[in-house]
Amino acid sequence: MGMGGGVKSRASTRVRRPVAATLFAVALLGPSSSAATNILAIRHWSAPDHTRIVLDLDGPASYRHRDLVDPHRIAVDVAGGRFRFSLDPIRIEDGLIRRVRFNVLENSGKAQVVLDLDSAARYDVFALEKFGAKPNRIVVDVKRPSPAPDPSRPRVERNLGPDAFGDxxxxxxxxxxxxxxxxxxxxxxxxxxxxxxxxxxxxxxxxxxxxxxxxxxxxxxxxxxxxxxxxxxxxxxxxxxxxxxxxxxxxxxxxxxxxxxxxxxxxxxxxxxxxxxxxxxxxxxxxxxxxxxxxxxxxxxxxxxxxxxxxxxxxxxxxxxxxxxxxxxxxxxxxxxxxxxxxxxxxxxxxxxxxxxxxxxxxxxxxxxxxxxxxxxxxxxxxxxxxxxxxxxxxxRLGWTMHTVSTGESLSQIAQAYAMDVDSLKGANNLNSDQIFTGQRLRVRPR
Ligand SMILES: [Zn+2]
CATH class of the missing domain: 3.40.630.40 (Zn-dependent exopeptidases)
Known part of the structure; x- marks a missing residue:
């Protein structure tokens, strides 16, 4: 995404807030701007499909980013940036980002944030302007190579059609x-x-x-x-x-x-x-x-x-x-x-x-x-x-029909009549046992 610092996101138009002219001025000055930007804090969140690193700034900033190999890294340079927190590396170790390090590049007046990755990964870097209580921010989203399915939840099939019958x-x-x-x-x-x-x-x-x-x-x-x-x-x-x-x-x-x-x-x-x-x-x-x-x-x-x-x-x-x-x-x-x-x-x-x-x-x-x-x-x-x-x-709406249990009828007979198995018939009717009673209404698959 190249140069950041631009604040012409749709955010400002969507909330009908006037964009301060000074913000554009800073963006126009570009990376050679001598204006200092304080980097106030860094936060991170690990989601199933990505990890997000957020830098809180005290104003809009110009930045560059690039990825490096051997080992895989992402570097974000903030022009005129000054870290306002401890420069000790932050361990993340979530299988995507190993840690985040901070370098002060005195010669070029840049503050550099380096993400050490476990392997090559796609990523996005973008700036967010001040919004409500939130300060100006630079966000780095590192994407997990393939979205990891949640192993604790079964894979769900679509069952919206009228023939479908399930949960x-x-x-x-x-x-x-x-x-x-x-x-x-x-x-x-x-x-x-x-x-x-x-x-x-x-x-x-x-x-x-x-x-x-x-x-x-x-x-x-x-x-x-x-x-x-x-x-x-x-x-x-x-x-x-x-x-x-x-x-x-x-x-x-x-x-x-x-x-x-x-x-x-x-x-x-x-x-x-x-x-x-x-x-x-x-x-x-x-x-x-x-x-x-x-x-x-x-x-x-x-x-x-x-x-x-x-x-x-x-x-x-x-x-x-x-x-x-x-x-x-x-x-x-x-x-x-x-x-x-x-x-x-x-x-x-x-x-x-x-x-x-x-x-x-x-x-x-x-x-x-x-x-x-x-x-x-x-x-x-x-x-x-x-x-x-x-x-x-x-x-x-789904075309599922109801069956009223008659005297002497068993769950397995009903299941057979509707070409269902007993377990799915029980599942569809919140039944915890095979006990049914005369006159009970059961949800069944249409014949
Ligand atoms: Zn809410």
Whole structure:
């Protein structure tokens, strides 16, 4: 990507923030600029498919990068750079990057950051301008040679067709991560951490229900772009998408769960607009290479929107059933189901909701979600809502039919009648034993 320091990313236009003229001035001065740039901190995150190194700067910087062999390294030179932290190497040792070293090149006035790699790897270097509380940054993303499949999860086949019969796959999307902490409260509780804890427990609860299985878009503290989250859902053949977030408000009294489904037009009231803006800023806070930002043109977007109408209606029903099940839960309140233009929900062709489970700025909500017993009750109610939705909407849609058990009928007879094996029949009906009763309704594959 060559010279950095340019700040003409789409970020600035997307949030309609005026770009300060001084930033361009520095970019124009180029690498020979004598302006010093302090390198304040270095942070790193290891994700399944890449490792990210972030340099925090006190202003925009000019930099060059190149890769070197024997051994494989990536070097990033910051013109006029000054390290403001210990120059001891940082060990990463995640199978991709061995360590990060720092060199002061006094003659040329450069600060050099060297990444020692385990083997040759593709990488990206890009600059991020100041955004909110985040300073100017230089980001190095080193990609893992081939995306390592998560060995702890079985490979999932797509089963969206009407002939398909198998588990409902629920894609759980823990909001934020890595560079992007999301909301936080004065006590230091971060949305990204609570969302991940909650999402892992939600996954366990979904997996506990026979006929349902959950996957996570993020299973660690690293950044995933909004677009990548949608792609993961598509790659895994998910039937449903549930994004998990926690809210914040200046009014400490604001509390409770709000479940959103996508709006093709955009948010209505001001509070929702602010929330949508905060959630959609994730790519700018967390850092997406400028070329990966969503740049679909207006026409492309319109076509996407037209195709999405059907799933919007289903999303609304899913949001309503989740809210209904949470409503009345001791210690928790629910707010009305709302429609809003969240980026992570857009362009999904499966029912998708965004759950703002509670407010990090409200002590009752924080107390509730810090209690594992309360979280467990809440998560059971949420999953009940998902199951009710699937039974009501998705099973008829997928063409799966119901069989009513008559007197004397056994599980194996029914399985045989529908050309199924007993295990998949049990799996599809949350059965833990071979016991069935007369009048019981079973989900079966269409004949
Ligand atoms: Zn959020």
């Amino acid at each position: 409902f796959i629920v894609m759980i999307d823990p909001g934020h991560g890595g560079e992007d902490p999301g909301r936080r409260n004065p006590g230091g509780l971060k949305e990204k951490n609570l969302a991940l804890t909650f999402s892992r427990e939600l996954q366990t609860e979904v997996d506990r229900r026979r006929g349902y299985r959950a996957e996570l878009t993020r299973n660690g503290d690293y950044f995933v772009s909004l677009r990548r989250r949608r792609e993961i859902a598509e790659e895994r053949g998910a039937h449903l998408f549930v994004s998990v977030h926690f809210n914040a408000a200046s009014a400490r009294s604001a509390r409770g769960t709000e479940v959103f489904f996508v709006s093709l037009r955009g948010a209505e009231d001001r509070a929702t607009k602010e929330l949508v803006h905060a959630e959609n800023s994730a790519d700018l806070v967390g850092g997406v290479p400028p070329r990966d930002l969503d740049t679909a043109d207006a026409l492309g977007r319109m076509l996407v929107d037209l195709r999405q109408h059907d799933s919007v209606e289903r999303s609304q029903r899913l949001a309503t059933l989740i809210t209904d099940n949470i409503t009345g839960l001791r210690g928790m309140r629910t707010r009305r189901v709302q429609q809003a233009g969240f980026g992570v929900l857009k362009s999904l062709f499966i029912p998708a909701v965004l759950v703002e489970a509670g407010f990090l700025t409200n002590s009752d909500d924080v107390h509730f979600f810090r209690s594992s017993a309360d979280r467990a009750r809440y998560i059971r109610a949420l999953v009940d809502g998902i199951v009710m939705y699937c039974e009501e909407v998705e099973i008829p």
